Amino acid sequence: MTTVNLQDETGLSALARGLVGSEILKVASEIRALTEKGLEICNLTVGDFSPREFRIPEKLEQLITEALAAGETNYPPSDGVKELRQAVVRFFQQSFGLTVPIESVLIAGGARPLVFATYAAIVDPGDKVIYPIPSWNNNHYTYLAGGVPVEIVVTPETNFLPTAEQIRPLVRDARMICINTPVNPTGTVMSRDEVAAIAQLVVDENNRRFARGERPLFLMWDQIYWMLTFGGKRHYTPAELVPESARWTIFIDGISKAFAATGLRVGWSVAPAHITARMRDILGHVGAWAPRAEQVAVARFLGMREDIDRYHQHMIRELQLRLDLLHDGFEQMRRDGLPVRAIAPQGAIYLSAQFQLTGHTNEEIRKLLLDRAGFAVVPFQAFGLKKEDGWFRLSAGAVSPDEIQAGLRRVRAALEAL
Ligand SMILES: Cc1ncc(COP(=O)(O)O)c(C=O)c1O
Incomplete structure (x- = not known):
């Protein structure tokens, strides 16, 4: 038996050395260690669901089993099985009133590969990419593409979303604007007026560039949480308000969040056909396809509007219950000084909360909440924010209402003891 040395850390590429791994996964392993020690933790860290709290739709589960039994187990086409691409075209039309050609639809193993491929297909090294901070992973994808980050630090004053007014002075030499709504990490939703203003801004800038023969500005519109909105909030797409903007928009969507199906790995993008074709070729070399059986099943499931609506009624009620408990709990603490x-919850599976403990960094507050209250949250630093102002993301997909209530009681006690 020979033990080989695989610990030598030399020889990595500059790209690999410079890459920052997922900050949330680091926190997750810390929590796992505490849970294994038997400590009671209200775990609000992972942007995921616990199947104990949120199962995938029963119908979808059944369709996947049927597809596997029918032998749908070999390579799918590199742009996705045709039935699913057709189903996405219909779903897009029913949802947003927009008719797109099938050539604009690409299927992949979740939304992540599609986000990566969007950057890879559009951004050249040195190109400027505009995105808000905090936001999910745009900093990492910009790094991977060799892009130059142009970050807009957003605050509660603009509902933690960038406005057209903030973006306008930055677009002249930019290649892409990246927007996600409903937002991971803040749980906020962009208003109709702002969506329309940003769509119009992209159209105006491209009309200007077109007249000069310059490369266009693109808009990556990540709407992976769009089916999850609460309390009168509604999701809007740029193209339903300003149809011309579709020529420069890459829509990102999928089943991961809307159907609590993060492990099934089915996502789709809708974009101009020539961009879709190159994204397909990029992902083809990575082999980042969605599993064939899941694709066949999702193709059928997307047509079952009644099942989808029924599922969402239940899912949204359960999500809102958890987010409201958190929100109301903190607001009660605030009223108590x-x-x-x-x-207040607007969309996605997240809530923004601020712990105003002056003199403490966000990392210190995170450790304090975890150690003294068994309350696990993610600081906005994990989403690129540098400012230490006490804001955290609370994710409600993997906890029960009882766990939240117990966690809130421990937080109150810990804050009162400070
Ligand atoms: C805004 C946003 N986009 C995309 C993704 C990736 O989704 P998927 O699990 O389908 O890769 C996530 C996951 O956390 C997300 O929050």
């Missing part, structure tokens, strides 16, 4: 506040 404790240094905390939260933003």
